[in-house]
Amino acid sequence: MSKSRDQIWDEWGDLVNMAPSEIEDWLDTDKSKDVGADSGDGESKGRKSAKRIIEIKRTNKDDLSDDDWDHMADVIGYIKRHGAQVPDDPKDTDWEYSMKNWGHDPFGENGMAN
Numbered sequence: 001m002s003k004s005r006d007q008i009w010d011e012w013g014d015l016v017n018m019a020p021s022e023i024e025d026w027l028d029t030d031k032s033k034d035v036g037a038d039s040g041d042g043e044s045k046g047r048k049s050a051k052r053i054i055e056i057k058r059t060n061k062d063d064l065s066d067d068d069w070d071h072m073a074d075v076i077g078y079i080k081r082h083g084a085q086v087p088d089d090p091k092d093t094d095w096e097y098s099m100k101n102w103g104h105d106p107f108g109e110n111g112m113a114n
Helices: 005-015 020-027 045-057 066-083 094-101
Strands: none
Touching: 005 066, 020 045, 020 094, 045 066, 045 094, 066 094
């Protein structure tokens, strides 16, 4: 059973806890650039996702496309899967940096490492 858009919207709001400006600032850091598998063009899948997350967060809910909703569901899935793998000492790790590339600050509000 797939989730309704209302369910996706609610989970998205809880899990993608970084504001667009916070994500943009994060993407400018070397830590963001140094984590994640290269997607073939020199940039990680997470960083590409982050740019899409910024666009989605700046779009009115009623104006989201089917592709946007699909990406939101993918982001939720990634955050939940990766969030279940918290290392023993998660601060300043590739795990934390990867989570931030997907719009989730694990030490921020609603953070999984809190």
